[in-house]
Amino acid sequence: MADSDSLGFKPLYRKVRESLTQRIADGRWKAGQIVPSETQIAADLSVSQGTVRKALDDMTAARLLIRRQGRGTFVATHDEARILFQFFKLKPDDGAGVFPESEVLGAATAAATAEEAAKLAIFKGEPVIRIRRLRSLAGTRCIVEMIVLPGAIFDGLQEGGIPNNLYHVYAERFGVTIAGGSEILKAVPAAAEDARDLGVVPGAPLLLIDRVATGLDGRPMEWRVSLCETSMIHYATELR
Amino acid sequence: MADSDSLGFKPLYRKVRESLTQRIADGRWKAGQIVPSETQIAADLSVSQGTVRKALDDMTAARLLIRRQGRGTFVATHDEARILFQFFKLKPDDGAGVFPESEVLGAATAAATAEEAAKLAIFKGEPVIRIRRLRSLAGTRCIVEMIVLPGAIFDGLQEGGIPNNLYHVYAERFGVTIAGGSEILKAVPAAAEDARDLGVVPGAPLLLIDRVATGLDGRPMEWRVSLCETSMIHYATELR
DNA sequence: TAGTGGTCTAGACCACTTC
DNA sequence: AAGTGGTCTAGACCACTAG
Numbered sequence: 001m002a003d004s005d006s007l008g009f010k011p012l013y014r015k016v017r018e019s020l021t022q023r024i025a026d027g028r029w030k031a032g033q034i035v036p037s038e039t040q041i042a043a044d045l046s047v048s049q050g051t052v053r054k055a056l057d058d059m060t061a062a063r064l065l066i067r068r069q070g071r072g073t074f075v076a077t078h079d080e081a082r083i084l085f086q087f088f089k090l091k092p093d094d095g096a097g098v099f100p101e102s103e104v105l106g107a108a109t110a111a112a113t114a115e116e117a118a119k120l121a122i123f124k125g126e127p128v129i130r131i132r133r134l135r136s137l138a139g140t141r142c143i144v145e146m147i148v149l150p151g152a153i154f155d156g157l158q159e160g161g162i163p164n165n166l167y168h169v170y171a172e173r174f175g176v177t178i179a180g181g182s183e184i185l186k187a188v189p190a191a192a193e194d195a196r197d198l199g200v201v202p203g204a205p206l207l208l209i210d211r212v213a214t215g216l217d218g219r220p221m222e223w224r225v226s227l228c229e230t231s232m233i234h235y236a237t238e239l240r
Numbered sequence: 241m242a243d244s245d246s247l248g249f250k251p252l253y254r255k256v257r258e259s260l261t262q263r264i265a266d267g268r269w270k271a272g273q274i275v276p277s278e279t280q281i282a283a284d285l286s287v288s289q290g291t292v293r294k295a296l297d298d299m300t301a302a303r304l305l306i307r308r309q310g311r312g313t314f315v316a317t318h319d320e321a322r323i324l325f326q327f328f329k330l331k332p333d334d335g336a337g338v339f340p341e342s343e344v345l346g347a348a349t350a351a352a353t354a355e356e357a358a359k360l361a362i363f364k365g366e367p368v369i370r371i372r373r374l375r376s377l378a379g380t381r382c383i384v385e386m387i388v389l390p391g392a393i394f395d396g397l398q399e400g401g402i403p404n405n406l407y408h409v410y411a412e413r414f415g416v417t418i419a420g421g422s423e424i425l426k427a428v429p430a431a432a433e434d435a436r437d438l439g440v441v442p443g444a445p446l447l448l449i450d451r452v453a454t455g456l457d458g459r460p461m462e463w464r465v466s467l468c469e470t471s472m473i474h475y476a477t478e479l480r
Numbered sequence: 481t482a483g484t485g486g487t488c489t490a491g492a493c494c495a496c497t498t499c
Numbered sequence: 500a501a502g503t504g505g506t507c508t509a510g511a512c513c514a515c516t517a518g
Contacts, residue, residue, distance in 0.1 A: 048508045069485045070515035087479055185475040187427035187445035205427035205445035235425040237477055239327055251487060288489045309504045310496035
């Protein structure tokens with residue numbers, strides 16, 4: 001995202017798209033709500049309906065909006081179905097994917113390390129929130145993960161408990177829409193602490209997933225490192 | 241793909257898209273060639289230019305075509321740059337991605353096992369070609385993989401040697417365009433033979449990548465299982 | 481029946497590449 | 500200057516949903 005064009009030409013539909021995206025970013029359009037019709041937006045912005053359509057189609061492709069013929073256009077929510085589809089790529093080897101349960105092992109605020117600062121595009125020493133949790137699928141613990149958040153944005157997150165669906169909370173309580181992210185995967189041997197939490201022998205192969213999740217403006221909002229025991233589950237992805 | 245609509249309505253631009261995709265599938269439009277302009281195709285098929293545009297845009301999104309303003313529309317090739325971007329997700333931890341070198345360890349035809357038949361949507365006992373090869377990045381061996389192909393489609397592939405860029409050969413010699421695929425990833429311990437070929441200790445964690453690659457019609461064309469030593473490289477993917 | 485998104489058309493003009 | 504893809508408009512009509 002960010003779509004910095006630097007030089008030259010910026011088509012009208014992109015200005016419209018950015019204007020409408022801003023309405024989500026600043027909370028004028030809230031998750032789950034219906035948005036005005038194409039013709040209303042077109043009149044509002046004094047552009048043609050076709051131009052609005054192209055902007056809305058772009059935003060739909062980016063999963064910011066959901067359009068339903070005959071009903072209207074809605075701001076996408078971070079419900080479990082969406083997260084399962086877009087962000088949670090681990091599925092049981094048999095059967096279909098389900099949303100995992102979580103048990104928080106620890107949560108604290110601290111000063112960002114150099115690595116955390118680099119991942120979150122903040123400065124070393126700035127406050128971060130660190131959460132460690134154990135996740136289970138169908139009652140079997142299979143993921144232990146560390147989540148690091150910029151404290152300046154998510155101040156007070158821990159109060160009142162840390163729920164299972166974090167991206168939903170980012171949106172509802174902090175107005176932060178997670179729109180995408182990058183993942184890096186490796187196979188690593190289990191360290192002692194992780195092995196204990198997952199109930200595997202030290203040195204056992206684990207799938208490491210290093211994710212930086214980004215907001216509407218493309219800036220990093222969360223760093224998450226998950227260690228997964230993949231004897232009964234797998235990471236699934238499509239090549240397109 | 242396949243886009244089986246079963247019941248109801250099929251818009252014109254989809255018929256156009258399928259018609260144009262068929263031109264690639266049956267070789268009338270060849271990899272790298274320029275295709276007629278929007279207006280020419282529109283006149284040819286007796287539809288409006290805007291409808292042709294929507295079909296061409298869809299095919300561009302599916303990476304079947306490449307459009308360049310002022311120059312024209314071209315059939316995408318399976319050159320190294322495209323494969324690096326679309327199909328080869330392993331990158332060095334430092335530096336940028338490069339196309340890996342390959343050393344063929346063995347190749348043979350055989351009767352499909354039940355698992356191979358299921359992956360390739362053929363019948364058990366039908367002929368398959370099996371290729372085992374070792375791949376290196378920057379001179380360091382890091383991937384050992386088994387490739388299984390339906391013998392009925394790729395008969396004679398082995399004659400004249402097996403080159404590094406297989407998808408290019410599928411297209412040029414057999415008219416098979418690999419258009420997409422599904423991957424399943426796991427972390428597994430190195431078996432004795434794989435450990436020997438990769439130069440790691442048995443039991444060392446390896447990233448297993450199980451890929452079924454599909455053709456223009458969405459049918460499986462290749463099954464490939466890669467075992468990767470990921471201490472210096474990683475698998476990179478975007479969440480969108 | 482009214483309102484929404486989805487498709488299709490026709491035409492004008494802009495941006496880019498090539499000759 | 501000519502030809503290509505890219506943008507923008509205006510309007511008509513179709514498919515779907517809801518009251």
